[in-house]
Amino acid sequence: MISRREFLKLSGLTLVIALTPSGYRILHSKDAESFKVNAWINIKENNTATIYINKSEMGQGVYTGLTSILADEMEFPIDRITVKFPQPRKPYLDPKMNSMLTGGSTSIRNMFMPMRKAGAVARELFLEAGARALKVKKEECIAKDGRVIHKPTNQNVTYGELIEITKKLIIPVTVKLKNPEDWKYIGKSVKKLDTEEKVNGKALYGTDIYIEGMVYASVIKPVRWGSKLKYYSVNKPVSTKIIDIFPITSGVAVCGKEIQAVWDTKRKIHTKWSKSKIQGMTHEDMIRVCKKALRKKGAVAKKRGNVEKALKTGHKKIEAEYSLPYLYHATAEPLNCVVNITEKKAQIWIPTQAQTNTLKTVKRLTGLPEENIEIYTTFLGGGFGRKSAVDFVTDAVEIAQKIKRPIKLFYSREDDISSAHFRPIHTAKIEASLDKEGNITAWKHRIASPSLSEFTKKRSYKVDPQVVHGVKDLPYEVPNLLVEYVKVDLPVPLWYWRSVASSHNAFTIESFIDEIAYHAKKDPVEFRLQHLFSNIRASRVIETVAEKANWKKSKNGQAMGIAYYKSFRSHVAQVVEVSVDEEKKDIEVHKVVTVIDLGPITVNPELVKMQIESAVIMGLSSAIYEEVQFEDGKISSTNFDTYRLLRIDKTPKIEVYILNSQGRMGGVGEPGLPPVIPALTNAVFWATGKRIRDLPLIKHI
Amino acid sequence: MEIIVNGKLYKVDVEKDKKLLWVLREDLKLTGTKYGCGKSLCGFCTVLVDGVAVRSCQITVSQVENKPIITIEGIPQEHHVKKAWIELDVPQCGYCQAGQIMQAVYLLSQNKNPTTDDIISSMYGNLCRCGTYQRILKAIKLASKYMRENNDK
Numbered sequence: 052m053i054s055r056r057e058f059l060k061l062s063g064l065t066l067v068i069a070l071t072p073s074g075y076r077i078l079h080s081k082d083a084e085s086f087k088v089n090a091w092i093n094i095k096e097n098n099t100a101t102i103y104i105n106k107s108e109m110g111q112g113v114y115t116g117l118t119s120i121l122a123d124e125m126e127f128p129i130d131r132i133t134v135k136f137p138q139p140r141k142p143y144l145d146p147k148m149n150s151m152l153t154g155g156s157t158s159i160r161n162m163f164m165p166m167r168k169a170g171a172v173a174r175e176l177f178l179e180a181g182a183r184a185l186k187v188k189k190e191e192c193i194a195k196d197g198r199v200i201h202k203p204t205n206q207n208v209t210y211g212e213l214i215e216i217t218k219k220l221i222i223p224v225t226v227k228l229k230n231p232e233d234w235k236y237i238g239k240s241v242k243k244l245d246t247e248e249k250v251n252g253k254a255l256y257g258t259d260i261y262i263e264g265m266v267y268a269s270v271i272k273p274v275r276w277g278s279k280l281k282y283y284s285v286n287k288p289v290s291t292k293i294i295d296i297f298p299i300t301s302g303v304a305v306c307g308k309e310i311q312a313v314w315d316t317k318r319k320i321h322t323k324w325s326k327s328k329i330q331g332m333t334h335e336d337m338i339r340v341c342k343k344a345l346r347k348k349g350a351v352a353k354k355r356g357n358v359e360k361a362l363k364t365g366h367k368k369i370e371a372e373y374s375l376p377y378l379y380h381a382t383a384e385p386l387n388c389v390v391n392i393t394e395k396k397a398q399i400w401i402p403t404q405a406q407t408n409t410l411k412t413v414k415r416l417t418g419l420p421e422e423n424i425e426i427y428t429t430f431l432g433g434g435f436g437r438k439s440a441v442d443f444v445t446d447a448v449e450i451a452q453k454i455k456r457p458i459k460l461f462y463s464r465e466d467d468i469s470s471a472h473f474r475p476i477h478t479a480k481i482e483a484s485l486d487k488e489g490n491i492t493a494w495k496h497r498i499a500s501p502s503l504s505e506f507t508k509k510r511s512y513k514v515d516p517q518v519v520h521g522v523k524d525l526p527y528e529v530p531n532l533l534v535e536y537v538k539v540d541l542p543v544p545l546w547y548w549r550s551v552a553s554s555h556n557a558f559t560i561e562s563f564i565d566e567i568a569y570h571a572k573k574d575p576v577e578f579r580l581q582h583l584f585s586n587i588r589a590s591r592v593i594e595t596v597a598e599k600a601n602w603k604k605s606k607n608g609q610a611m612g613i614a615y616y617k618s619f620r621s622h623v624a625q626v627v628e629v630s631v632d633e634e635k636k637d638i639e640v641h642k643v644v645t646v647i648d649l650g651p652i653t654v655n656p657e658l659v660k661m662q663i664e665s666a667v668i669m670g671l672s673s674a675i676y677e678e679v680q681f682e683d684g685k686i687s688s689t690n691f692d693t694y695r696l697l698r699i700d701k702t703p704k705i706e707v708y709i710l711n712s713q714g715r716m717g718g719v720g721e722p723g724l725p726p727v728i729p730a731l732t733n734a735v736f737w738a739t740g741k742r743i744r745d746l747p748l749i750k751h752i
Numbered sequence: 753m754e755i756i757v758n759g760k761l762y763k764v765d766v767e768k769d770k771k772l773l774w775v776l777r778e779d780l781k782l783t784g785t786k787y788g789c790g791k792s793l794c795g796f797c798t799v800l801v802d803g804v805a806v807r808s809c810q811i812t813v814s815q816v817e818n819k820p821i822i823t824i825e826g827i828p829q830e831h832h833v834k835k836a837w838i839e840l841d842v843p844q845c846g847y848c849q850a851g852q853i854m855q856a857v858y859l860l861s862q863n864k865n866p867t868t869d870d871i872i873s874s875m876y877g878n879l880c881r882c883g884t885y886q887r888i889l890k891a892i893k894l895a896s897k898y899m900r901e902n903n904d905k
C-alpha cells in the first residue's frame with residue numbers, strides 16, 4: 052500500500068497537508084475564491100475552472116482532447132473551463148517521458164490515465180462536499196455538469212459553491228473511474244476549444260508576444276553547414292534601427308528596433324566561413340553520395356534465415372533503388388521566442404514542443420537555478436517535430452545575455468529554412484526473390500543515409516535505430532530477411548519530421564511490395580494480404596480500405612494505389628486515386644481514403660479525422676513537390692517559391708474511417724502520413740506504368 | 753501618419769515605407785495578422801484595404817493612409833464566414849487562418865455563390881501547412897449559404 056503522502060506525490064496533488072486531530076486536512080489556500088483541487092485543476096466560486104495541460108497545442112488538438120478527458124471524469128461542463136500550460140516541473144512532466152515534451156504521437160496515449168485520475172479525484176471530492184452541504188448521504192448523490200445533485204430530492208449545489216467545504220476535506224485516496232458507457236465527452240466529437248480565439252485572431256503565438264523594452268533579433272547561419280565563422284564585416288551605413296551586430300555560437304546575430312530592419316540588414320553583412328565538405332554539392336550530388344554508399348555492405352540491423360542463398364535460388368528476383376530528399380518542416384510560424392533575462396531571473400515565452408529541454412538550455416547558458424527560470428508556452432503555429440529542437444533557444448539566450456535587454460528572436464522565412472534541421476535524405480536498395488507460387492522468399496533491405504540519431508541524441512550508432520525502425524520489423528512475412536545500414540557523413544543538421552523514419556520506410560517498403568505484386572502478376576491488395584496472414588489488424592485495415600474505396604486497378608491515366616503502414620502503434624491503410632495527364636505534365640489526386648486502427652479508444656473522432664486530413668495533405672505535399680535544394684553546398688531553397696508546398700488546388704476529397712481493436716492505444720498525429728506517399732506513387736504506376744522511385748514526383752511527370 | 757483600422761483612427765510615428773503588416777503588429781499590437789513569407793507567397797498577412805484583400809507585407813503604410821483597413825480583429829464573430837469557420841472547426845494550428853478568413857470574406861463580397869473553381873482560384877495564394885483546405889472549401893460554401901439565406905452581404 053502506498054502512503055497518503057506518496058499518493059499525493061504520485062497523483063500530482065500539490066496541496067499542503069497539515070495534521071489535525073481529525074486526520075489530514077487541507078490548509079486554506081490564500082485565494083479564498085478559488086481552490087486548487089490538484090495540480091491540474093483550479094476551481095472558482097462562480098463554478099468555472101482552469102485546467103493545466105502539459106502538452107503543446109500545435110494544431111493537433113490536445114488542447115481539446117486532454118481537456119475533454121479530464122472534464123469527463125470530473126463531471127464538469129467543458130465550456131466552463133479555461134486551459135493553461137504549466138511550467139515544466141513536477142508534477143507536470145509526462146510520466147512516461149519524465150519530461151514536458153510533445154512528440155511521437157503520444158500526448159493522448161500517455162496522458163489519458165493521468166488526466167482521468169485528476170478529474171476523478173475532483174469529482175469524488177465535490178461529491179463528498181456536496182453530500183455534506185446538502186446534509187444527505189453521499190450514496191444518494193450524483194455529480195453532473197459541475198453540480199452535485201441529491202437524486203431523491205433533486206436538491207443541488209455547484210462545485211464552486213462547495214469550495215469552502217471542500218477545503219476541509221480529505222482528498223480521496225482511491226478514486227473510481229467512470230465506466231466507458233457513462234462517458235460524456237470521451238468518444239464524442241467535442242468541438243475544439245481554441246477555434247473561437249483562432250478565428251478571432253486572439254490566440255497568442257510566440258510571434259505575438261511583446262514585452263516592455265523588447266528588441267528584435269535574428270541570426271545569419273552558416274552559408275554551408277559544416278563550417279565555422281571566420282570573420283564578418285558590415286557594409287555601412289546600416290539602418291538607424293539597428294542596435295547591435297555580433298557573433299554568437301551559431302552565426303552572426305543582428306538586433307534592432309524593427310524586425311524588417313533586422314532582416315534587411317543581414318543582407319549587408321558579409322561573412323566568411325571555413326571550408327565544408329559539401330562545398331560544390333547540389334542536393335542531387337548528396338543523393339548520389341548516398342546511392343554510392345548503397346554499394347557497400349552495411350552494419351546488420353536484422354537477420355533472419357539466409358537471404359543470400361534464397362536470393363540465388365529463387366524463381367524470380369526483383370530489385371529496386373529508392374531515394375527521398377531532405378525535407379523542411381515549413382511550419383506556418385517561423386521559429387521565434389521572447390527572452391527576458393535579469394540577474395536573478397530568466398523568462399521565456401516560446402512556441403515549443405520541448406519545455407523541459409528549453410528549461411535545461413536556459414539553465415545551462417545562464418547558470419540560474421531552475422526555480423528562477425520561467426517557461427511560458429504559447430500556441431504553436433505548427434510544429435511537426437521542428438519545435439522540439441532547442442537550437443533557437445540557444446540563439447535567443449546568447450543574444451539576450453550579450454545585449455542585456457529583453458529580445459524577440461524572430462526568424463524570417465529565409466532564416467527559418469537556413470537553420471536546417473531537416474528530415475534526412477534517404478536511399479535504399481531492396482532485393483527480393485519469389486517462389487513459383489508468387490510467395491516472397493527473401494527480402495534484403497539496405498539503407499544508406501546520414502544518421503538522424505547522431506543529431507537528435509548527440510551520439511553515434513553503428514546501426515541508427517531510428518533510421519531502420521519499421522524495416523527491422525517488416526510486417527510482411529518472409530522467411531529470409533536481412534536489413535543493413537550504411538551511415539553517410541553529411542554535415543547538414545537533421546531533426547524529427549512528422550512520422551520520423553516512417554515517411555522513408557513506408558515509401559520504400561510499400562513501393563517495393565507493389566513492384567513485387569506486379570511481377571508476381573497479383574493484385575496489390577491480395578498480394579499484401581497473402582503476406583500478412585497472421586497480422587489481423589493489418590489485414591483488417593487493408594480489407595476495409597479496399598472496400599471503402601471500391602478498390603480496382605484501372606488504366607488509361609486513372610488508377611488507384613494502395614499502401615499500408617504501422618507507426619506509433621496505429622495501423623493505417625490508404626487508397627489514393629489519381630489521374631495523370633502526361634502531355635500536360637499534370638497529376639490530379641481525386642480522392643484519398645484512409646482507414647486507421649488506433650486501438651481501443653477514439654477520444655474524439657472528429658479530431659482524429661482532422662489529423663488524418665492534415666497528414667494526408669502534408670504527405671501528398673512532400674511526395675509531389677517537396678525537396679530542399681542545394682547549390683554549391685548552400686541551401687538554395689529560400690522561401691515558398693523555391694520550396695513548394697501543396698495548395699488548395701491539389702486538395703483531394705479525403706475520407707477517413709476509424710477502427711477500434713483490443714490492445715494499447717495508438718497515436719494519431721503522425722500515422723496518417725507515411726502510407727499516403729507510396730499509395731500515391733503506386734497509383735501513378737498503375738495509371739501510367741511509370742514507377743516513381745525518386746521523390747519528389749514533380750521531377751518525373 | 754494616420755491610419756484607419758477597423759473603424760478606429762490611429763496616429764503612428766513610423767517611417768513612410770514601413771510595411772502595413774509591421775505597423776499593425778509592432779505599433780498597433782494587432783497581432784491577429786501574421787507574417788509567413790514577406791513575399792506574397794503565403795497569404796497569412798491578408799487584410800482588407802478599401803474592401804479589397806491585399807497582402808499587408810507588400811504594402812507600405814503611406815499607401816493606405818486615409819483608406820479603411822479591416823483586419824481579422826475587425827470582422828465580428830457573427831460574420832457568416834467566421835460562423836462557418838467555427839461550425840466546421842477549420843483551424844488547426846490556426847496561424848494561417850486570419851489570412852484565409854480575410855481572403856474568404858473578400859471572395860464572398862465579390863461573389864455570393866462561388867463554385868469550387870471560383871474558391872480555388874481565389875484561395876490559391878493562401879497556404880495552409882496543416883492542410884485544412886478541405887474544410888476551408890466547405891466553410892466557404894457554408895458561409896455562402898448563410899449569406900444567401902440571410903439575403904445580405
Ligand code: FES
Pocket residue numbers: 786787788789790791792793794795796797798807808809810
Ligand atoms: S507574409 Fe505576406 S504573403 Fe506571406
Ligand code: FES
Pocket residue numbers: 110383432433843844845846847848849879880881882883884
Ligand atoms: S491551420 Fe496551421 S497552417 Fe493553416
